[in-house]
Amino acid sequence: MRLLRMAVAGLVLGLPVLAGCGASDPAPAASTAAPAPASPAATAGTFPVTVQAGNGAVTVAARPSRVVSLSPSATEMLFAVGAGPQVVAVDDQSTFPAEAPKTDLSGYKPNAEAIIATKPDLVVLANDTGGIVAALGKVGVPVLLEPAAVKLDDSYDQMTDLGAATGNTAKAQEAVTAMRQRIDTLTAAAPKDKKLTFYHELDSTPYSVTSTTFIGQIYGLFGLVNIADEAPDPAGGYPKLSGEFVVKADPDLVFLADTKCCGQNKETLAKRPGWGGLSAIAKDQVVLLDDDIASRWGPRVADLIETVGAAVAKAAA
Amino acid sequence: MRPAGYLAASAALVACLLAGLVAGAAGIPVKGVLLALLDRLPLVSADPGLSPVEYGLLFQLRVPRVLLAALVGGMLAMAGAGYQGVFRNPLADPYLLGAAAGAGFTATLMIVLVDVDALVPLAAFGGAAGGVLLAYALGRTAGRGGGTATLLLAGIAVSSFLSALQAFAQQIKVDRLQRIYAWILGGIGSDWSQVRMVLPYAAVSAAVLLAHGRVLDVLSVGDDEASGLGVNAARARLVILCAASLATASAVAVGGLIGFVGVVVPHAVRRLAGGSYRVVLPLSLLAGAGFLVLADLVARTALAPAELPIGVVTAFVGAPFFVAVLRATRTADP
Numbered sequence: 001m002r003l004l005r006m007a008v009a010g011l012v013l014g015l016p017v018l019a020g021c022g023a024s025d026p027a028p029a030a031s032t033a034a035p036a037p038a039s040p041a042a043t044a045g046t047f048p049v050t051v052q053a054g055n056g057a058v059t060v061a062a063r064p065s066r067v068v069s070l071s072p073s074a075t076e077m078l079f080a081v082g083a084g085p086q087v088v089a090v091d092d093q094s095t096f097p098a099e100a101p102k103t104d105l106s107g108y109k110p111n112a113e114a115i116i117a118t119k120p121d122l123v124v125l126a127n128d129t130g131g132i133v134a135a136l137g138k139v140g141v142p143v144l145l146e147p148a149a150v151k152l153d154d155s156y157d158q159m160t161d162l163g164a165a166t167g168n169t170a171k172a173q174e175a176v177t178a179m180r181q182r183i184d185t186l187t188a189a190a191p192k193d194k195k196l197t198f199y200h201e202l203d204s205t206p207y208s209v210t211s212t213t214f215i216g217q218i219y220g221l222f223g224l225v226n227i228a229d230e231a232p233d234p235a236g237g238y239p240k241l242s243g244e245f246v247v248k249a250d251p252d253l254v255f256l257a258d259t260k261c262c263g264q265n266k267e268t269l270a271k272r273p274g275w276g277g278l279s280a281i282a283k284d285q286v287v288l289l290d291d292d293i294a295s296r297w298g299p300r301v302a303d304l305i306e307t308v309g310a311a312v313a314k315a316a317a
Numbered sequence: 318m319r320p321a322g323y324l325a326a327s328a329a330l331v332a333c334l335l336a337g338l339v340a341g342a343a344g345i346p347v348k349g350v351l352l353a354l355l356d357r358l359p360l361v362s363a364d365p366g367l368s369p370v371e372y373g374l375l376f377q378l379r380v381p382r383v384l385l386a387a388l389v390g391g392m393l394a395m396a397g398a399g400y401q402g403v404f405r406n407p408l409a410d411p412y413l414l415g416a417a418a419g420a421g422f423t424a425t426l427m428i429v430l431v432d433v434d435a436l437v438p439l440a441a442f443g444g445a446a447g448g449v450l451l452a453y454a455l456g457r458t459a460g461r462g463g464g465t466a467t468l469l470l471a472g473i474a475v476s477s478f479l480s481a482l483q484a485f486a487q488q489i490k491v492d493r494l495q496r497i498y499a500w501i502l503g504g505i506g507s508d509w510s511q512v513r514m515v516l517p518y519a520a521v522s523a524a525v526l527l528a529h530g531r532v533l534d535v536l537s538v539g540d541d542e543a544s545g546l547g548v549n550a551a552r553a554r555l556v557i558l559c560a561a562s563l564a565t566a567s568a569v570a571v572g573g574l575i576g577f578v579g580v581v582v583p584h585a586v587r588r589l590a591g592g593s594y595r596v597v598l599p600l601s602l603l604a605g606a607g608f609l610v611l612a613d614l615v616a617r618t619a620l621a622p623a624e625l626p627i628g629v630v631t632a633f634v635g636a637p638f639f640v641a642v643l644r645a646t647r648t649a650d651p
């Protein structure tokens with residue numbers, strides 16, 4: 001039984017390798033021929049290219065034409081850097097942009113055979129769950145592990161990586177520069193000296209984030225004070241807070257990142273025992289975030305920053 | 318058991334309740350808490366000097382939470398004592414018969430498929446009761462005569478099966494794993510509506526179980542002796558099982574899966590007050606309530622303002638105790 005399964009897997013796994021080997025030789029010809037309408041000289045990049053990803057130096061031999069993304073953030077980045085037309089499959093959590101070819105592939109529990117069945121020549125993922133990087137490596141598919149960003153620069157780096165690996169270096173540079181400028185402008189304009197306190201909610205039990213997390217650092221750009229930072233380190237970057245504590249801390253701003261998953265809003269907040277008197281509710285400073293945008297580190301971080309900036313400006317006024 | 322014993326146990330419970338009310342992440346002045354509580358008593362008027370926020374915190378968050386912890390702990394411990402008596406097995410606990418696995422499965426299914434927070438307790442209640450019923454039905458039909466050993470084995474089989482179903486169900490929406498695990502590790506909410514929800518089940522199951530203390534003492538001698546004394550052993554077992562399962566199901570519904578209370582507390586009580594169920598049952602109720610109030614106190618203050626899952630706290634205290642009991646009972650065996 002096990003032998004049979006291995007044989008089948010070997011057969012399935014072998015195919016793309018052969019296909020990949022065959023494609024690598026006539027690659028320059030193919031890359032100039034296929035994306036002809038999109039000014040090939042400027043966007044094609046140079047191959048082979050080596051990218052420093054979370055799994056070390058990864059060499060991509062030729063411009064990939066079948067990219068599979070198993071990370072919603074990577075999907076957003078790929079489309080932002082102009083690699084959208086090369087993406088053939090994205091995981092079941094990748095909801096943006098709308099034209100992303102969503103499949104039932106899972107990034108949480110990746111299935112090597114199902115991924116290989118899409119005949120990828122580049123796979124991007126955020127977690128090496130169940131040895132998936134090694135499994136794909138065995139069949140010669142280049143894999144970029146782009147783990148969750150811990151600071152904004154990681155987002156820029158990952159976008160640059162993805163641009164290089166997909167042959168969209170120039171477009172990626174543009175996208176990163178635009179994102180960086182927009183974020184710099186937004187944060188520069190914000191009042192930072194008010195020392196406003198805030199509470200960012202991940203789910204209603206209530207889980208929050210500390211300033212050590214990616215999302216926590218975003219708030220730091222506005223000089224906001226995170227009430228969750230009082231949680232001791234052993235509680236981790238995503239502590240489950242005490243409801244009592246949140247009420248007592250009475251933050252100036254409440255950001256809800258559980259609006260889509262759990263239907264939270266100002267009204268549901270007010271109905272929680274003891275929470276009705278929060279001044280953020282009274283002053284209408286409960287900010288409804290898009291759960292997805294608030295949990296990804298892709299180009300839409302700029303949208304999140306804009307939302308936060310507007311709320312801070314209103315609260316400081 | 319002399320009345321003094323119950324008095325001491327009740328006093329200990331009151332002390333635990335007060336400790337639970339005084340401590341918390343928000344830090345309300347102790348004097349204010351005590352005065353506010355006194356103020357609520359009939360014929361007493363005191364000015365607690367608390368701010369409206371502190372007052373709201375105390376009566377909307379802390380009081381219901383402490384009461385809920387007491388109810389859940391009392392029910393789990395009492396149900397544990399009941400199960401141990403029915404199965405004549407000192408390690409039987411409320412989860413042995415498929416209650417935990419059933420609740421875990423249905424709660425997971427609810428989180429994965431419907432995702433309405435308010436329905437999770439209801440689903441857990443149904444699952445806990447359903448798991449026990451399934452184990453009981455299987456134990457009756459599978460084994461000749463339905464002895465307690467057969468029932469225990471059926472419970473283990475049902476538990477494994479339902480756990481597998483739960484593991485399968487949680488693969489449907491892997492992004493909700495965190496919420497599923499948060500529920501499984503247990504946590505006491507702070508909501509008056511949950512207190513009101515649980516209270517009737519707690520009252521009914523406690524009344525039935527406490528009334529059966531003598532019957533359990535008779536059963537512990539043996540079924541033949543029981544029938545000689547005019548006790549229908551099979552029927553009595555069923556009634557006690559139902560009451561203990563009802564208590565478990567409602568405790569699980571509001572608290573999630575909180576392990577070890579049902580094993581640890583009845584044993585501690587037995588060591589202190591002897592083995593008669595007429596004493597073990599009521600004292601388990603009181604001690605279980607106090608124990609879980611303290612465990613919850615640790616859960617919400619050890620890393621304050623972050624909270625620990627209460628199941629982690631009870632297991633931390635319970636697991637070593639469990640092993641100690643295991644060793645003690647092993648050496649006592651012939």
